[in-house]
Amino acid sequence: MTREQILRVKAEEDKIPLLVVGNKSDLEERRQVPVEEARSKAEEWGVQYVETSxxxxxxxxxxxxxxxxxxxxxxxSENKDKNGKKSSKNKKSFKERCCLL
Structure with a gap:
């Protein structure tokens, strides 16, 4: 799945956790994407680039x-945003929801 497909599916999200990962770093002689190109793309997207094996x-x-x-x-960050905003629903106070018998 490409980054564009992910963004299309998750369009409502403003920042999706992504990493650019180069695999098979032990096979340097068979490299298909230059390191500079991968790093450049990761920088363009604002994500980290890591090579793995x-x-x-x-x-x-x-x-x-x-x-x-x-x-x-x-x-x-999402929880902080949710907790910082007042809910539009009228929530009853603790005393209004509880009743002692």
């Missing part, structure tokens, strides 16, 4: 944890 386990954990960090940051 499953064979040597290079940066595999880093990519996972970096993406989880991005997701957590987004969730925390």
């Amino acid at each position: 499953a064979k040597t386990r290079a940066n595999v954990d880093k990519v996972f944890f970096d993406l989880m960090r991005e997701i957590r940051t987004k969730k925390m």
Whole structure:
């Protein structure tokens, strides 16, 4: 799935957690995308670029944890926005909702 497809599906979201990941970094001689091009694209999109290798386990954990960090940051930002805004619904106070018998 390309970035454009993701953005089309998630159009309501203003910032989607993404990373640009180059795989098979251990096969440098068979590289199809130059590092500079990948870094440039990641910079254009405002995301991090990481090269990985499953064979040597290079940066595999880093990519996972970096993406989880991005997701957590987004969730925390969304929660902060929701908690900072007053709800348009009339919520009853705690005393109005509870009744002692």
